[in-house]
Each structure stands twice: as C-alpha cells, then as structure tokens.
Amino acid sequence: MVENYTPSPPQVWLLCGHKAGDNAQLLALARALGWPYEIKRLTYRPYELLVGRFGATLAGIDRRRSDALTPPWPDLVLTAGRRNEAAALWIRKQAGRPVRIVHVGRPWAPLERFDLIVTTPQYRLPPRDNVLVNTLPLHDLDQAALQQEAERWRPRLRVPGPFVTVLLGGDSGPYLFDAAAARQLARQVSQLAAAQGASLLVTSSARTSAEAVSAFEAAVTVPMQLHRYGQGDNPYRAFLGLAEAVVVTGDSISMITEACASGRPVFLFPFGHGRWAMRPDTPILPQLPWWHRRRLKAWRSDLALRLAPQRLRRDIRPMHRALIDGGHAAWLGETLRHPSPPLPDELARTAARVKALLA
Incomplete structure (x- = not known):
C-alpha cells in the first residue's frame, strides 16, 4: 500500500536592504x-560598490549588523x-545545489545568472526567456487593509476631513527633492486642499531630507497633520485609506503604484530640471549650491545615465x-477623470512564473 505523500513547501529567503x-x-x-x-535584512559596508561586482561574495555585507546567512539553505531567494x-549568488554557491534566484528590478550582473528577473519598462531590459516585464511594480495593496488601517488611525487625527493625502519622496538619481521643490509642492497642494x-x-519617506520636510511644512497654508518617517507608527496605508485624493512626488514609482x-484620484508632482526634468515645461531649479554633496551626486547620476549602456539606465518618465x-493619474494642477480604470493585476502572473521554477 502506497501512502499519500505531500511534499513540503519550498523554503524562501527574502534579501531585504535599505530601499523600502x-x-x-x-x-x-x-x-x-x-x-x-x-x-x-542586510547592511552594507561603505566600499560595497567596489567589491560587490566580483560575483558570489559577502565582502560588501556588514555581517555583524546583518541577519545571519547560515544553513539550512533556502530553495528560493527573492532579492x-x-x-x-x-549575496544571493553567494547563497547559491554555498548551498551546493540548485537554489533559484528571482531578482526584482534591474540587476547589474549578467542576466543569465538569475533564474527569473521581474522588471518594469523603466529599466529597459532586453527580451529574454528569464525576463518578465510587468507594467508596474508589484504590490499587494487591497481596499480591506486600507480601510482597517484608516479606522485604526481615525481617532489619532488632529485635523478635520475631508483629506488630501500627500506622499513625499526624495532625491533619486538626477532628481533633487530639495527645499525649492518642497515649497513648490506645498503651495500647489495647499491650493488643491x-x-x-x-x-x-502628509507622510515623508526614507529618502525625504529633513530640509525638504521643514520647507514643505513652513509653506503649507491649510490644516495639516504631518508624519515624519521613522518617528513612531507609520500611517502610510491609513493615510491612503482616509484620502479623497492623493498627491505623490514623481520620484517613487512604488508609491505612485500603491x-x-x-x-483614489492620484496627482503626480513633477520636479527636476534640464535633460531629465519630469516635465520639461515646468522645471524646478534646485536651491542647493553646485558644490553641495547632493547636487554633485545628482550630476554624477546624470553623467552615468548618459554614458552607461542602455540596460543600466533608469528612466522613470x-x-x-x-x-x-x-487615465490612472494626472499631473498636479490638471484634471483627472474619476473613477480611474483599474490597474492590471500582475502579482498573480508573477507568482505563477516563480512557482514554475520550482515545479
């Protein structure tokens, strides 16, 4: 007699870093x-960029401040x-057996090193059997969870409704979200509200500078409740659930997607100037002096985008x-038909592709 056999599910590791x-x-x-x-959760050494290009290695990881990477090894690594x-390639090497690696975004290593790459058009990856191009970043946001968070936070609100929610991003590549951009955003959302x-x-994010938050706060002219990222319970999803409309800075495709x-009706705030301005007809010149480290970093990103191979360029426009x-969003200051058409549900398709790797 043969007993029914149910295989155990694969073991999965998520390599989480510094980007929310x-x-x-x-x-x-x-x-x-x-x-x-x-x-x-992994923490990186300052020289990670120099050693992380050598393939399967933990030389760029601060192992004392990171979670342990020890046996039993996983069957699947999501990174x-x-x-x-x-680090993902190092895990596969240590296991000494097939460990599937699924990379989300745009890898810098050769594409053939990954079993599946889940990407979006901004990364311009070439068509390959192991590349899945989705329209938007993955998310599992649902209305029930938003409403649950909204009701949990409602007693803590200090301003009257209705509400316009504002999601603040920050510097990204050639884009500088500095005091000048923050003040312009504050003026426009004050008019909308x-x-x-x-x-x-309003909630800031991990990339929002203290300078930008302070400039935004000082320029707002309507009642506001502001949450600074990292200070207590994060109301991000609650603020989405409470909103009549959402304004989000154009640097974060993940926040825009959510x-x-x-x-809700969604309005995008464009910033940046020069060749990479989100809207060339409405440039926002940075206030920071040319020698400021953030300004220099943006220039380096601009140079890299111009000189790098197309596969290593990122263009969010x-x-x-x-x-x-x-019809899913509009620029801040323009009109948007509502209700907007539903976004494509690409999470289930992506999960099916991943499961096929371990069938």
Whole structure:
C-alpha cells in the first residue's frame, strides 16, 4: 500500500536592504506565493560598490549588523537592488545545489545568472526567456487593509476631513527633492486642499531630507497633520485609506503604484530640471549650491545615465506617461477623470512564473 505523500513547501529567503520600495515588492511576491519565508535584512559596508561586482561574495555585507546567512539553505531567494545581488549568488554557491534566484528590478550582473528577473519598462531590459516585464511594480495593496488601517488611525487625527493625502519622496538619481521643490509642492497642494475644503495628511519617506520636510511644512497654508518617517507608527496605508485624493512626488514609482491601487484620484508632482526634468515645461531649479554633496551626486547620476549602456539606465518618465495616458493619474494642477480604470493585476502572473521554477 502506497501512502499519500505531500511534499513540503519550498523554503524562501527574502534579501531585504535599505530601499523600502524594493522590500515592499519582495514581501508582496512572497505573500502571493503562499510558501514559508524568512526575511534576511542586510547592511552594507561603505566600499560595497567596489567589491560587490566580483560575483558570489559577502565582502560588501556588514555581517555583524546583518541577519545571519547560515544553513539550512533556502530553495528560493527573492532579492531586489544592486547591493543584494552578490549575496544571493553567494547563497547559491554555498548551498551546493540548485537554489533559484528571482531578482526584482534591474540587476547589474549578467542576466543569465538569475533564474527569473521581474522588471518594469523603466529599466529597459532586453527580451529574454528569464525576463518578465510587468507594467508596474508589484504590490499587494487591497481596499480591506486600507480601510482597517484608516479606522485604526481615525481617532489619532488632529485635523478635520475631508483629506488630501500627500506622499513625499526624495532625491533619486538626477532628481533633487530639495527645499525649492518642497515649497513648490506645498503651495500647489495647499491650493488643491483649499479648493476642496480639505486638510492635508502628509507622510515623508526614507529618502525625504529633513530640509525638504521643514520647507514643505513652513509653506503649507491649510490644516495639516504631518508624519515624519521613522518617528513612531507609520500611517502610510491609513493615510491612503482616509484620502479623497492623493498627491505623490514623481520620484517613487512604488508609491505612485500603491496610490493608484488605492482607487483614489492620484496627482503626480513633477520636479527636476534640464535633460531629465519630469516635465520639461515646468522645471524646478534646485536651491542647493553646485558644490553641495547632493547636487554633485545628482550630476554624477546624470553623467552615468548618459554614458552607461542602455540596460543600466533608469528612466522613470515612460512610467509617468503610461499611467497618465491610461487615465490612472494626472499631473498636479490638471484634471483627472474619476473613477480611474483599474490597474492590471500582475502579482498573480508573477507568482505563477516563480512557482514554475520550482515545479
């Protein structure tokens, strides 16, 4: 007599780093798979960029400040971000057996080193059997969770409704979200809220500089409740659930996607200037002096984008155009038809591709 045999589910590791948007995509995919998973949080050494290009190595990882990477080894590694690539390859090498690696975003290592790459058009990856191009970043936002968070936070609100939620991003590549950009955003969202008789619910993010938050706060002219990222319970999803409309800075495609998934009208705030301005007709000149480290970093990004091979360039503007042309969002100051068409549900398709790797 042959007994029924049920194989144990694959063991999954998530390599989480310093970017909240990357980590959110990994968590969404792990939950969609429905398999047990462990989160491995990694901290990097200052010289990681120099040693992380050598393939399977932990030389760029600060192992004392990171979660332990020890046996039993996983069957599947989910990773995102350039800094985690070498660690994912190192895990496969240590295991001495097939360990599937799924990379979300755009890898810097040769594409053939990964079993599956889940990417979006901004990264311009060439068509390959192991490359899955989605329209937007992965997310698992749902209305029930938003409303639950909204009700949990409602007693803590200090301003009257209705509400316009504002999601603040920060510097990204050649884009500088400095005091000048923050003040311009504050003026525009104040006008929007005043026209609707609304208050502002505002939350910053890990990339928002203290300078930008202070400039934004000083320039707002309507009632506002402001949450600074990292200070206590994060109301991000609650503020989405409470919103009548959402304004989000154009630097973060992940935040934009989640704002659109909330079902609220979404307005994008463009900033930047020169060849990489999000909207060339409305440039915002940075206030920072040319020798400031953030300004120099933006120039380095500009140079890298011009000189790097196409596969290593990142241009977020096609994503903006796709969302606006699809009726999912509008530029701040313009009109948006509502309700917006639903976003494509690409999470299930992505999970199915990953499961096929371990069939």
